[in-house]
Amino acid sequence: MPPSVSIIMPCYNAAAYLPQSVGSVLSQTFTDWELIAVDDGSSDGTLDWLQTRTDRRVRVHTQVNQGVSATRNAGLRQARGKYVAFLDADDTWAPSFLEKMLAALEKRPDAVLAYCGWKNMGLPGLRGEPFTPPDYETPAKRETLLAGCRWPIHAALTKREAIIAAGGFDPNLKNAEDYALWLEVAGTTAIVRVPEVLAHYHFHGGNQASGNLARAALQLLDAQQAYLARHPDFAAQLGRVRRRDLLYGNLLKQGYENYWKRDLPAARTIFRRVMRSGYGRARDWFYMLPALLPMPIHESLLKILDNSSGKTSRNPENRG
Incomplete structure (x- = not known):
C-alpha cells in the first residue's frame, strides 16, 4: 500500500x-x-x-x-x-x-x-x-x-x-x-x-556570489513572463501598467537592495535590465544610469557620494 x-x-x-x-x-x-x-x-x-x-x-x-x-x-x-x-x-x-x-x-x-x-x-x-x-x-x-x-x-x-x-x-x-x-x-x-x-x-555562512544574486532576480523575471505568456487572460486582466509594476518594479526593488549594500556587480546587471524595459521614475534613472558606465567610473562616483552628505542612507525605495 x-x-x-x-x-x-x-x-x-x-x-x-x-x-x-x-x-x-x-x-x-x-x-x-x-x-x-x-x-x-x-x-x-x-x-x-x-x-x-x-x-x-x-x-x-x-x-x-x-x-x-x-x-x-x-x-x-x-x-x-x-x-x-x-x-x-x-x-x-x-x-x-x-x-x-x-x-x-x-x-x-x-x-x-x-x-x-x-x-x-x-x-x-x-x-x-x-x-x-x-x-x-x-x-x-x-x-x-x-x-x-x-x-x-x-x-x-x-x-x-x-x-x-x-x-x-x-x-x-x-x-x-x-x-x-x-x-x-x-x-x-x-x-x-x-x-x-x-x-x-x-544558512551555513559565506556570501552568495554577486552573479548568483543577479541571476536569481532575472530568472524570477523570466518565470513571471513565462507564466503571463501561458495565461494571457490573466495578463490582460492585470493591464499593462500593473504588469510592469509587478515585474519590473519587483526587479528594481532587488536592484536597489544590492545597490545600497554596494554590491555593484549585481545592482548594475539588474539596473541595465530594468532600463532596457524603459521602466522607472526620473529619480530611479538617476541611480540606474551610472550602471552604463565602466565599473571603475561607477565606483569612483559612489565614493564621492559616500563621502558627501550621507546620501547612501537615502534609499528612494524607503521614502514615502
Missing part, C-alpha cells in the same frame, strides 16, 4: 548535513511517509551515508549530476504518495510538520497546497526571526503570488496530482524554479495556511 506522503530530498555533496535533515524526517509524529533521497552525482560521502540507512521508508536513487530541478523531478517520478513535500538536504522540519500540514489539507478538500511559517537559522537580527506568512487565499492571491515567492520550498505540502498537472520543475531554471511551480499550482486553486513556524531554513 503506498504511503500518504512522499518526501523528495535532492542531495548534492550534503554528507555533513544529512544526519540533521534526515533525522528531522525520522522524528516526524506522522509516520506514513516515504523519503526519496536523490543523489545528484555527489563526490563526497553522500551516497554512502544514504545507502547505509536501515529504515525501509528511506529510498535512495542516484544519477549523474543534472541540477536541482531535474533531481526533484526524478524524485517526483518515483513518488507514490497522494501528497508531496520537498526538503533540501541541509534544511529541517519541526517534528509536527507533516501531521499539522496534512491535517490542514484534509480539512479543506478543495485545497491543493498547505504552507506554513519558517525560521532562517544562522542569520543575525530580524532576518533570523521566525516568520509566519499571512493568509494569501484572498481575491488578490494571484497577483500576490506573481509578485514573488511567498514561502520556501520546504514550507509546503502539496497534492501530487497538482504538481504533475503543473509539469513539475523547469530544469532550465537554476533559480526561481520553486516560485514558478508554486505560481502554477496555487494561482487558481485553493491553498490553506498553517499559522505556525514548522520549517527551518539553514
Whole structure:
C-alpha cells in the first residue's frame, strides 16, 4: 500500500548535513511517509551515508549530476504518495510538520497546497526571526503570488496530482524554479495556511556570489513572463501598467537592495535590465544610469557620494 506522503530530498555533496535533515524526517509524529533521497552525482560521502540507512521508508536513487530541478523531478517520478513535500538536504522540519500540514489539507478538500511559517537559522537580527506568512487565499492571491515567492520550498505540502498537472520543475531554471511551480499550482486553486513556524531554513555562512544574486532576480523575471505568456487572460486582466509594476518594479526593488549594500556587480546587471524595459521614475534613472558606465567610473562616483552628505542612507525605495 503506498504511503500518504512522499518526501523528495535532492542531495548534492550534503554528507555533513544529512544526519540533521534526515533525522528531522525520522522524528516526524506522522509516520506514513516515504523519503526519496536523490543523489545528484555527489563526490563526497553522500551516497554512502544514504545507502547505509536501515529504515525501509528511506529510498535512495542516484544519477549523474543534472541540477536541482531535474533531481526533484526524478524524485517526483518515483513518488507514490497522494501528497508531496520537498526538503533540501541541509534544511529541517519541526517534528509536527507533516501531521499539522496534512491535517490542514484534509480539512479543506478543495485545497491543493498547505504552507506554513519558517525560521532562517544562522542569520543575525530580524532576518533570523521566525516568520509566519499571512493568509494569501484572498481575491488578490494571484497577483500576490506573481509578485514573488511567498514561502520556501520546504514550507509546503502539496497534492501530487497538482504538481504533475503543473509539469513539475523547469530544469532550465537554476533559480526561481520553486516560485514558478508554486505560481502554477496555487494561482487558481485553493491553498490553506498553517499559522505556525514548522520549517527551518539553514544558512551555513559565506556570501552568495554577486552573479548568483543577479541571476536569481532575472530568472524570477523570466518565470513571471513565462507564466503571463501561458495565461494571457490573466495578463490582460492585470493591464499593462500593473504588469510592469509587478515585474519590473519587483526587479528594481532587488536592484536597489544590492545597490545600497554596494554590491555593484549585481545592482548594475539588474539596473541595465530594468532600463532596457524603459521602466522607472526620473529619480530611479538617476541611480540606474551610472550602471552604463565602466565599473571603475561607477565606483569612483559612489565614493564621492559616500563621502558627501550621507546620501547612501537615502534609499528612494524607503521614502514615502
